Amino acid sequence: MKIEVKNLVHEYIPGQRALDGVNLTIEGTEPLAIIGQNGAGKTTLVKHFDAILRPTSGTVVINGRDLSELTCAQWAAQVGYVFQNPDNQLFLETVRKEFEFGPRQVGMDEARIEKRLKHVAELVGLADKLDVNPADLSPAEKKFCAIGSVVMMDCDVVIFDEPTCGQDLEGNARLERIIAALRDAGKLCITISHDVKFVTRCFPRAVVMCQGKVLVQGPVEEVFSQVDLLKQSFVVPPPICRVALGAGMSQAVFSVDDLVERVRKERNNCE
Amino acid sequence: MSEAALRVEDFSFRYRDTKRYAVRHLSFEVPQGGFLCVVGPNGSGKSTLCNALVGLIPHHFTGKLHGTVSVFGSDVSKKTIADLSTDIGFVFQNPFNQLSYTANTVAEELAYGLCNRGVPRDEMVVRVEAIAHTLRLDGLLERNPLELSGGQVQRVALGSTLILNPKILVLDECTTQLDPLGSEEIFDIVRALNEDGMTVVMVDHDMERVARCADTVLALRDGNQVALGTPREVFGMAGLEEQGVDIPDFVRVTRALSASGLADGDIELTEGPTIERVREAMGR
Numbered sequence: 001m002k003i004e005v006k007n008l009v010h011e012y013i014p015g016q017r018a019l020d021g022v023n024l025t026i027e028g029t030e031p032l033a034i035i036g037q038n039g040a041g042k043t044t045l046v047k048h049f050d051a052i053l054r055p056t057s058g059t060v061v062i063n064g065r066d067l068s069e070l071t072c073a074q075w076a077a078q079v080g081y082v083f084q085n086p087d088n089q090l091f092l093e094t095v096r097k098e099f100e101f102g103p104r105q106v107g108m109d110e111a112r113i114e115k116r117l118k119h120v121a122e123l124v125g126l127a128d129k130l131d132v133n134p135a136d137l138s139p140a141e142k143k144f145c146a147i148g149s150v151v152m153m154d155c156d157v158v159i160f161d162e163p164t165c166g167q168d169l170e171g172n173a174r175l176e177r178i179i180a181a182l183r184d185a186g187k188l189c190i191t192i193s194h195d196v197k198f199v200t201r202c203f204p205r206a207v208v209m210c211q212g213k214v215l216v217q218g219p220v221e222e223v224f225s226q227v228d229l230l231k232q233s234f235v236v237p238p239p240i241c242r243v244a245l246g247a248g249m250s251q252a253v254f255s256v257d258d259l260v261e262r263v264r265k266e267r268n269n270c271e
Numbered sequence: 272m273s274e275a276a277l278r279v280e281d282f283s284f285r286y287r288d289t290k291r292y293a294v295r296h297l298s299f300e301v302p303q304g305g306f307l308c309v310v311g312p313n314g315s316g317k318s319t320l321c322n323a324l325v326g327l328i329p330h331h332f333t334g335k336l337h338g339t340v341s342v343f344g345s346d347v348s349k350k351t352i353a354d355l356s357t358d359i360g361f362v363f364q365n366p367f368n369q370l371s372y373t374a375n376t377v378a379e380e381l382a383y384g385l386c387n388r389g390v391p392r393d394e395m396v397v398r399v400e401a402i403a404h405t406l407r408l409d410g411l412l413e414r415n416p417l418e419l420s421g422g423q424v425q426r427v428a429l430g431s432t433l434i435l436n437p438k439i440l441v442l443d444e445c446t447t448q449l450d451p452l453g454s455e456e457i458f459d460i461v462r463a464l465n466e467d468g469m470t471v472v473m474v475d476h477d478m479e480r481v482a483r484c485a486d487t488v489l490a491l492r493d494g495n496q497v498a499l500g501t502p503r504e505v506f507g508m509a510g511l512e513e514q515g516v517d518i519p520d521f522v523r524v525t526r527a528l529s530a531s532g533l534a535d536g537d538i539e540l541t542e543g544p545t546i547e548r549v550r551e552a553m554g555r
Contacts, residue, residue: 037450037452038420038422038449038450038453039420085421138313138314139313139364139365140313165447165448166313166444166447167313168311168312168313168476168515168517169312169512169515169516169517170312170313170515171313194450194451196451197520234450234451234452235451236451238520239479239519239520239521239542240520240523240524242542242546243520243521243524243542243545243546243549244549246542246546246549247546247549247550247553247555248550248553248555256520256523256524256527257527259524259527259549260524260527260528260531260533263528263533263549263552263553264531264533266553266554266555267533267552267553267554270553270554270555
């Protein structure tokens with residue numbers, strides 16, 4: 001998998017650049033997080049990965065193929081996008097119909113749809129709600145319904161836009177399992193999130209956007225160690241990382257266990 | 272001692288046509304000027320509790336109700352929502368549920384409550400401009416509320432409530448569509464209002480913020496009250512996470528340091544003291 005973005009500019013209103021020359025290469029299938037303030041251009045960028053938006057100038061090439069070669073509907077078979085607001089996505093009478101809709105549009109055979117449906121419904125936690133109207137689901141369940149309906153399509157790239165919004169501990173743990181399942185199946189999962197705790201738990205690499213450009217990218221340990229650079233984008237590292245850096249550790253850590261381990265090492269060095 | 276702003280006594284509620292009680296046997300008080308944070312997993316009854324505090328239960332949502340909720344000593348079920356709204360302001364979880372859908376501009380939306388109360392136009396204009404300034408909505412006053420971003424609509428929803436100067440403010444996860452910086456701005460405003468004496472009840476999933484802001488924390492699980500006390504008391508309880516209630520990472524860190532023999536002492540709730548504890552443990 002390779003997504004190459006070169007000098008990408010997007011203007012919703014002529015003269016006002018939502019994306020101001022993005023250069024970015026995403027290779028392989030390790031899950032990737034995109035972070036940054038509201039209005040930084042995160043959603044605008046990912047909407048170019050399945051041609052919901054077309055560049056004002058610049059290019060997007062996915063696995064050697066230019067974005068302009070296919071229509072949005074054709075790209076949809078390869079790149080799945082889960083909207084931030086599930087109400088913008090769900091429109092059928094039952095969860096089952098939502099799950100079947102996408103794969104049918106891209107010509108998946110019925111036997112495979114049935115097989116995937118079982119697996120995906122289990123994964124997103126809606127196995128006992130297949131006959132429920134999505135409008136009657138809780139906000140968190142709606143989100144999982146929207147995620148399930150896209151995962152159903154078995155695309156090579158799956159994009160989640162703010163999936164953690166409104167999720168509790170259990171919901172976040174489920175998202176973590178979904179992202180791991182996509183990774184294990186060799187799919188590239190790209191996720192936009194404000195929740196830096198979630199990002200550092202689930203994603204080995206991250207891209208930070210600021211004012212329509214890529215500010216910094218790389219492994220999360222490196223990204224979150226660059227405190228001064230992050231300040232420009234108003235991204236605050238997660239609490240455990242702030243504690244580690246605040247106490248004078250040179251590199252970011254994200255889990256309690258790693259922090260305790262590091263403290264133990266430092267202490268032994270001192271003694 | 273002055274009268275409590277909110278008093279909830281053995282309150283249980285089951286929505287009409289449902290089998291399960293959404294909340295059961297809740298009992299607590301919020302003193303005037305208090306800051307209560309309500310935490311717990313989705314479906315634990317947090318929004319139901321908010322609906323009950325502001326009178327939407329039983330006036331709008333009907334069902335089976337036991338116990339009482341009182342605002343400044345009077346039972347909410349015996350007052351009208353209009354009466355209650357002079358004392359208590361509510362910011363909904365979904366800001367689009369809060370809009371009047373009769374206003375063509377943000378200015379009209381903000382003025383909606385004042386219009387209903389017959390506030391003179393001159394005063395209305397002054398108050399709209401003041402609240403717009405506080406919430407950084409100055410540049411948006413002539414825009415259509417339905418064309419704004421989610422984060423902007425959340426600020427309008429908060430503004431349309433605050434403009435009525437409520438004595439009690441109830442916030443149900445009111446920053447879900449804002450980025451971290453935008454949320455902090457909102458909380459700084461809410462905290463300043465609380466310092467000036469406004470009573471605040473807030474539902475929030477950000478436990479570090481809860482630990483920093485709240486004087487009292489109420490934890491719910493499956494409609495039951497599982498913990499009530501100061502942040503230190505509640506987050507210091509063993510087994511809260513097993514009940515699906517999140518806790519601040521600073522508590523996790525200081526607890527793990529003690530458990531592994533690298534530090535002594537109680538848990539810490541905020542960043543500064545946690546950093547100090549880690550430094551000491553490192554031998555610095």
